[in-house]
Amino acid sequence: MRLGLDVGGTKTDAVAVGEADEILARVRTATGWGPDAVVDTVVQAVHSLLSEGRFTLEKVASIGIGIPGQVDAATGRVTHAVNLGVAELDLAGAVRRALGAEVRVENDVKAAAVGAARALGAVETTAFLNLGTGIAAGVVTDRGLWRGARGAAGEIGHLSVDPAGPTCRCGQSGCIEALAGGGAVAQRWGRPGALPIRDIFDAADAGNSDARELRVGIARGVAAAVRVLVLTADVETVVLGGGISALGERLRGDVVAELERSAAASAFLSSLDLAARVQLLAPGVPAAALGAAIIGAAPMEEREVLTHG
Amino acid sequence: MRLGLDVGGTKTDAVAVGEADEILARVRTATGWGPDAVVDTVVQAVHSLLSEGRFTLEKVASIGIGIPGQVDAATGRVTHAVNLGVAELDLAGAVRRALGAEVRVENDVKAAAVGAARALGAVETTAFLNLGTGIAAGVVTDRGLWRGARGAAGEIGHLSVDPAGPTCRCGQSGCIEALAGGGAVAQRWGRPGALPIRDIFDAADAGNSDARELRVGIARGVAAAVRVLVLTADVETVVLGGGISALGERLRGDVVAELERSAAASAFLSSLDLAARVQLLAPGVPAAALGAAIIGAAPMEEREVLTHG
Numbered sequence A, B: 001m002r003l004g005l006d007v008g009g010t011k012t013d014a015v016a017v018g019e020a021d022e023i024l025a026r027v028r029t030a031t032g033w034g035p036d037a038v039v040d041t042v043v044q045a046v047h048s049l050l051s052e053g054r055f056t057l058e059k060v061a062s063i064g065i066g067i068p069g070q071v072d073a074a075t076g077r078v079t080h081a082v083n084l085g086v087a088e089l090d091l092a093g094a095v096r097r098a099l100g101a102e103v104r105v106e107n108d109v110k111a112a113a114v115g116a117a118r119a120l121g122a123v124e125t126t127a128f129l130n131l132g133t134g135i136a137a138g139v140v141t142d143r144g145l146w147r148g149a150r151g152a153a154g155e156i157g158h159l160s161v162d163p164a165g166p167t168c169r170c171g172q173s174g175c176i177e178a179l180a181g182g183g184a185v186a187q188r189w190g191r192p193g194a195l196p197i198r199d200i201f202d203a204a205d206a207g208n209s210d211a212r213e214l215r216v217g218i219a220r221g222v223a224a225a226v227r228v229l230v231l232t233a234d235v236e237t238v239v240l241g242g243g244i245s246a247l248g249e250r251l252r253g254d255v256v257a258e259l260e261r262s263a264a265a266s267a268f269l270s271s272l273d274l275a276a277r278v279q280l281l282a283p284g285v286p287a288a289a290l291g292a293a294i295i296g297a298a299p300m301e302e303r304e305v306l307t308h309g
Helices: A035-053 A091-099 A108-120 A176-180 A182-189 A196-205 A209-233 A243-247 A249-265 A267-271 A287-296 A300-308 B035-053 B091-099 B108-120 B176-180 B182-189 B196-205 B209-233 B243-247 B249-265 B267-271 B287-296 B300-308
Strands: A002-007 A011-017 A023-030 A062-067 A070-072 A077-081 A086-090 A103-107 A126-131 A135-141 A237-241 A278-280 B002-007 B011-017 B023-030 B062-067 B070-072 B077-081 B086-090 B103-107 B126-131 B135-141 B237-241 B278-280
Touching: A002 A035, A002 A108, A002 A287, A011 A035, A011 A287, A023 A035, A035 A062, A035 A086, A035 A091, A062 A091, A062 A108, A062 A287, A070 A103, A077 A091, A086 A091, A091 A103, A103 A108, A103 A287, A108 A126, A108 A135, A108 A237, A108 A287, A126 A209, A126 A243, A135 A176, A135 A209, A176 A182, A176 A209, A182 A196, A182 A209, A196 A209, A196 A243, A209 A237, A209 A249, A209 B209, A237 A249, A243 A249, A249 A267, A249 A278, B002 B035, B002 B108, B002 B287, B011 B035, B011 B287, B023 B035, B035 B062, B035 B086, B035 B091, B062 B091, B062 B108, B062 B287, B070 B103, B077 B091, B086 B091, B091 B103, B103 B108, B103 B287, B108 B126, B108 B135, B108 B237, B108 B287, B126 B209, B126 B243, B135 B176, B135 B209, B176 B182, B176 B209, B182 B196, B182 B209, B196 B209, B196 B243, B209 B237, B209 B249, B237 B249, B243 B249, B249 B267, B249 B278
Parallel strands: A002 A062, A062 A103, A126 A237, A237 A278, B002 B062, B062 B103, B126 B237, B237 B278
Antiparallel strands: A002 A011, A011 A023, A070 A077, A077 A086, A126 A135, B002 B011, B011 B023, B070 B077, B077 B086, B126 B135
């Protein structure tokens, strides 16, 4: 049995999976703040999973952990996990010492890409587009996760698609993330509310012109990300995930309409069948936790591929 | 001994390579027009190589062919090779019948990517950015050529980076190719000359404002292509090739300056060290022919990777 954990800014999602990656048990816990609390969160979540599924630690073949921030997958060291109060942490080492199990760590978006591809039963190259506070993507091929040379693979949120567009926190103008990132859009909306992007969609439906403009920008940004992923990596499928994807068909419909608009203007884009490649992550699928479990169990040979992309 | 051919719109470049991919012989011939003439060009180039290097056909282990247009690498069929007057052609089959040798066919930019990576001795993920009449890229990893799901990988020339930019032949506005493609730029320059892009660089140096604007657009377009390749695939190196790269340091200097300008505005871009990743293809390196020879000799297992990669 393999365990997979998705350590998020507020909650940690943990699953135990069987031989066919079927989910045997799942628990959710609050995530602690700071290096020690994050390690403790992982250890406690593992123990909760064991009691939830009535397993013993001896039955655990491997533990995979997905976490936001920069991850050195070869060593399991985490840096700049700002949302967790972690500047630097040897997460794999600390969890290995605490539980005596095989541990691997990966960036949460990359883990979610592996989990989403598996949940889809994808055989072709698949991208997971994380639409949260920020925007990033993960690409999975039949050879495993695409990592690239220095771990910057999938950072497409900071590609500028409009020099006249809104300023991005990264310093550029018209970045995909400045157009469609939840943080940037909520900041421009500037009104209180627990679900600002949903509020914007509702207000746009109600005729609010500011909301309409922001909503159009989200569709433009996400559509641009889809074009980047297909025209660069030629992924067969782009799976929309992350908090904003909870808007479901309302979001996908906007994105598909934007892709169809651009395809109508370009026979080349039309030939790529972009709109048909966009899918929503099925609600309730623990993509990052499932992906972490799969990465944690990757055999040595595959790890070579995972490491070298 | 393996043979590699780069069938171009006007000339065909052919090399014979040894065990260490060292070039044993090289010949250049004019390319014929139409399916039969293209097959004949390949067959004649092979015979010229044999006499040039004093080899016999029995010594040839494999023949690889790079050609512009859409290529089904699995079957060796070529479609839409417009510059060669070829609508559809079973190139691998025809050459196999004529010479009785093992033949593989690949798109010329993808073949050049494989050859450029080998010429560089690259161990990390490498992109070849072809700057010709049009713009496209090929990406090579330690697992082989990146092909993607439907063969659209590397078509980054048709990513729009400025909605207010020049109209592209593909129907979009502000495509990388509309900004920096030799065909689009020469058309906007609109003055006669065998080497319009070189003329534009010279006229810009001489203070011509139209030329300066076009030259800035080329740098912006190429820099955008570099950002797309690094932020999506995280390639360690972007090798500039194709006709426009004959401008050498004059071109690379413009592109590096544009990348440094954007890095100065963005700590994130600065951390990616983009300018240092840009290299020129060494003059005289037969990248596409060398890459074709390597692809033609790819063992079965690697072909799997090449096909699904």
